[in-house]
Amino acid sequence: MSGGIRFDGVTVAYDGNVVLDSLDLTVRTGEVMALLGPSGSGKTTALRAVAGFVRPASGRVFLGDRDVTDLPPHRRGIGMVVQQYALFPHLRVEDNVAFGLKARKVAKAELRTRVAEALELTGMAAYARRYPRELSGGQQQRVAIARALAIRPAVLLLDEPLSALDARLRSGMLAELARLHRELPDVSILYVTHDQVEALTLADRIAVMDRARLQACGTPQELYRSPGDEFTASFVGHANLLPVTVSEEDVRFGGRRLQVAGPATADGTARLVCVRPHLIGLGAGPNQLAGTVREIQWRGATHRLYVDVDGHQIMADLRELKDPPAHGDSVTLHFAPEDAVLLGARHD
Secondary structure (H helix, E strand, O other): OOOOEEEEEEEEEEOOEEEEEEEEEEEOOOOEEEEEOOOOOOHHHHHHHHHOOOOOOEEEEEEOOEEOOOOOHHHOOEEEEOOOOOOOOOOOHHHHHHHHHHHOOOOHHHHHHHHHHHHHHOOOHHHOOOOHHHOOHHHHHHHHHHHHHHOOOOEEEEEOOOOOOOHHHHHHHHHHHHHHHHHOOOOEEEEEEOOHHHHHHHOOEEEEEEOOEEEEEEOHHHHHHOOOOHHHHHHOOOOEEEEEEEOOOOEEEOOEEEOOEOOOOOOOEEEEEEEOHHHOEEOOOOOOEEEEEEEEEEOOOEEEEEEEEOOEEEEEEEEOOOOOOOOOOEEEEEOOHHHOEEEEEOOO
16 A cells, blocks of 8 residues: 555544544655644544544545545554553563554464564564563553554554653654654654654654644744744744734834834734744844843753743743843843744734
């Protein structure tokens, strides 16, 4: 089966409540697509529709050029890793990995070869005879991935696979998943997460979901540097969203005139300007904002300042300061015009 996933107007509803609304989205062969959004946004429902665990009320799901909307899960040829890993506690690692192959009645010689390949690929060959209880959380996750890869799927579904791991293990597993992606260039991966760091680190493209609908789709760099709307700006990375009034002559934040990149518009239009915290400097410069420090956090390599500017809280991430300002100090912030993105109409 050729790779890739296509949602063609897919809607899913439970008892008349729409949980996925007219999703049109294509995951290319060999691509990692992250579905990113808060709880209840529809991202897991989309993944379950691909897996065959939910049936669309309307629309079609394609794997490659094959319409699988009406096929049961076991006939779709998909590998899947869920949050809890779902390993069989009474089976050794090698038998867990072999489970899907046995269900497909793969010959014993080929089964042994595929199990060995999958364990080697995930770095778990030395643990083949262990039971899940004898493994760490990260190792259990690798076994779950090995089991999914053993059937040689064209599509791999990952549903919050790192959420049960601590921060150190999560970072290591992100690197492992990135390595697997490089070594399996023809496998399409649909990766569901609410963690923006995971999406930015791993995905070739990100589909941002909110309230059952697709809000935006693009590369991590596109969505981070040039978000098209308020929700995407605030959910993909941290963002300062400044309410401004835009005219053909200028952009005003309160009584201040700002220099930003963006098209002219009709007089008096309410918009938002997005500025990422790490692009804000301390001291004099273009687009100066004077305010009062309300909080300062040391984060190792950086200090994060929360500054009140006329009732609006501005975040500034600054390289570790030798003499940081204190709570209540007056400071001046600035940002370059090219670092300010003018978003769509403001939502109050």
